[in-house]
Amino acid sequence: MAWQRKRLPEDVPTPIAVAVSDFCRRARAPASPGLVRDALAMLEDADDPRVRELTDAEPTAKLGPFALVDVVLGTRTSVAAERELTGYYDEIRKVARETPKKAPAPLPVLTSARPEKPTKDPQPSAPRARKPKAQTIKEKIAPHKRRAGEFDRAPAQPSLPGSSFLPRRNLPAPRGRFTTVDPTRASFESLFRPEGKETVEALIAQVPHRVALLRTLEQGYVSKRNQTLSVGDVEDVLEEHELFELIEKKERDGVLAAVIDQKGSLGRAAHAFGLTVEELEKLIAALGIDAEVTQVRERWIKEALATENLSLRLDLLFRGRYLEDLGIEKKFSQVLSKELAALVKEVKDAAPTVPTLVDLISRQHALHAESLRRALEKLGLLEPWLKDKR
Numbered sequence: 001m002a003w004q005r006k007r008l009p010e011d012v013p014t015p016i017a018v019a020v021s022d023f024c025r026r027a028r029a030p031a032s033p034g035l036v037r038d039a040l041a042m043l044e045d046a047d048d049p050r051v052r053e054l055t056d057a058e059p060t061a062k063l064g065p066f067a068l069v070d071v072v073l074g075t076r077t078s079v080a081a082e083r084e085l086t087g088y089y090d091e092i093r094k095v096a097r098e099t100p101k102k103a104p105a106p107l108p109v110l111t112s113a114r115p116e117k118p119t120k121d122p123q124p125s126a127p128r129a130r131k132p133k134a135q136t137i138k139e140k141i142a143p144h145k146r147r148a149g150e151f152d153r154a155p156a157q158p159s160l161p162g163s164s165f166l167p168r169r170n171l172p173a174p175r176g177r178f179t180t181v182d183p184t185r186a187s188f189e190s191l192f193r194p195e196g197k198e199t200v201e202a203l204i205a206q207v208p209h210r211v212a213l214l215r216t217l218e219q220g221y222v223s224k225r226n227q228t229l230s231v232g233d234v235e236d237v238l239e240e241h242e243l244f245e246l247i248e249k250k251e252r253d254g255v256l257a258a259v260i261d262q263k264g265s266l267g268r269a270a271h272a273f274g275l276t277v278e279e280l281e282k283l284i285a286a287l288g289i290d291a292e293v294t295q296v297r298e299r300w301i302k303e304a305l306a307t308e309n310l311s312l313r314l315d316l317l318f319r320g321r322y323l324e325d326l327g328i329e330k331k332f333s334q335v336l337s338k339e340l341a342a343l344v345k346e347v348k349d350a351a352p353t354v355p356t357l358v359d360l361i362s363r364q365h366a367l368h369a370e371s372l373r374r375a376l377e378k379l380g381l382l383e384p385w386l387k388d389k390r
Contacts, residue, residue: 003042003092003095004042005041005042006041006042006043006044007041007043007044007045008041009034009037009038009040009041010037011041012037012040012041013048014198014199014202015198015199015202016040016048016051016052017033017036017037017040018199018202018203018206019051019052019055019056019202020036020039020040020051020055020065020068021033021036021065021219021220022055022206022216023054023055023059023063023068024036024063024064024065024068025216025219026058026059027059027061027062027063027064028062029062029063029064029067029084030219031064031065032185032219032220033185033186033219033220034185035065035093036065038065038093039064039065039066039068039069040065040069042066042069042073043069043072043073047072047073050072051068051072054068054071054072055068060077061077061078061080061081061084062081062084062085063077063080063081063084064084064089066089066092066093067080067081067083067084067089068080070083070089185219185220185221185222186220186221186222187221187222187223187224188217188221188222188223188224188229188233189223189224190221191217191221191237192236192237192240196237196241197241197243200237200238200241200243201241201243201246203216203217204243204246204247204250208250208251208254208273208274209247209250209251209254209273209274209275209283210231210234210235210238210247210251210283211231211274211275211279211283212274213234213247214229214230214231214233214234217229217234248287251283251287252287252289254273255269255273255280255283255284255287255289255293256289256292256293256296258270258272258273259293259296259297260296263300263322264296264297264299264300264301264325264326265322265325265326266280266281266293266297266325267321267325268322268325297326300326301326301327301328304316304323304326304328304332305328305331305332305335307339310339310365310367311366311367311368311371313332313336314336314367314368314371314372314375315371316332317332317333317336317375317378317379318374318378333379336375336379337379337381340375340376340379340381341381343361343364343365344357344361344376344381347360347361347364354373354382358372358373358376
C-alpha cells in the first residue's frame with residue numbers, strides 16, 4: 001500500500017480528528033492532534049464515515065492513528081496491532097510526507113545527421129579534485145575557536161512528526177524548559193471563537209466531568225505563554241458557549257450513579273469516576289448535591305447496622321476501609337459485638353469446646369462457620385468464654 005496524502009491535514013474535519021484522538025486514548029496509544037491530522041490526511045473525504053464507524057466502537061487492540069488508517073484501508077485489526085507494536089508506523093510517519101516535485105527532465109539535444117569526427121588533438125582532461133580529509137576524533141571534540149564579536153548560529157531544528165502542515169518560520173532554537181514544548185498543540189484561546197463550540201461539544205460527549213475535559217484539552221491545546229491550563233479556564237470556555245448546564249447535568253447524574261453503585265463509599269466512587277476523593281467532594285459541593293449524596297450514604301449505613309442480615313454484617317466486619325468511609329466503624333463493631341456476645345451466652349453451657357460453640361451458633365442462625373469464628377476472634381469474644389469454662 002502506498003502511503004500518500006489525499007488531502008491537507010488542515011482540511012480534516014475537526015469532529016473526525018477529535019473522535020480519532022479519543023479512540024487512540026481509549027486504545028492505550030494516545031497521539032497529538034497534529035499527528036492525528038497527519039494520519040487522516042492519508043484518507044479521502046469519502047473514508048470519513050468508515051473512520052467514524054470504527055471510532056464509535058470500543059477498541060479491541062492497541063491502535064494509533066496510522067494503525068486506524070491502515071484498518072480503514074483494508075488491513076485486518078490484528079495485523080495493524082502487530083505493526084503498531086513492532087514500530088512499523090514510526091517508519092511510515094517519516095516517509096508519509098507530501099510527494100516531492102520531480103526535477104524537470106533535460107531537453108533533448110539536437111544532433112546533426114552526420115556524426116562529427118573526433119578532433120585529432122583532444123584537450124587533456126582536468127586533474128581530479130582530491131577528496132577532503134576526514135576529521136579526526138580529536139578535531140571533532142576540540143573547542144571551537146572564534147574571534148571577538150563572533151557568535152555561533154543555532155543549528156537548524158529537524159521537523160517533528162505531525163508538524164508538516166505547519167508554516168515554516170525561521171525561529172530561534174528553543175532553550176531551557178521550552179525545548180520540550182510540543183509545537184503541534186493549538187492555542188487554547190481559539191476555543192473561545194464561535195467555531196470552537198463544535199469542538200467543545202464533541203469533547204463533552206466523550207468525558208464524564210470537567211476535570212476529564214481539562215485533561216483532554218491539555219493534550220491538544222496550550223495557553224498563552226505556555227501556562228498550565230486550569231479548571232477555571234475550562235469553565236470559562238463552557239460559559240462562553242453556554243455549555244455549563246450541559247456538563248453539570250452529566251456530572252450530577254454520574255456522581256449519584258457512582259455513589260449508588262459503590263454502596264455509599266466516596267473513596268470507591270471517586271476511583272470509579274476517575275477523580276480523587278478531594279476532587280469528588282469539591283465537585284459535589286459545586287453541583288449542590290450534598291443532600292442527595294448524604295441521603296444515599298445514610299441508606300447504606302442503615303443497611304449495614306440493621307440486625308436482620310447477620311451474615312452480611314459478618315462480611316462487613318472485615319471491610320474496615322468501607323466502614324471507615326461511611327463513618328460507622330466503631331459503632332458497627334460495638335453493635336455486632338453485643339449481638340454475638342448474646343448468641344455465645346445462649347449456647348455456652350452446651351458447648352465444651354470452641355469448634356462446638358462455633359458449630360452450634362452457625363447451624364442455629366445459618367452462618368458460615370469460618371466467618372463466624374474469625375469474627376469472634378477479632379471482637380475478642382472467645383477469651384471470656386474460655387475463662388468461664390476453666
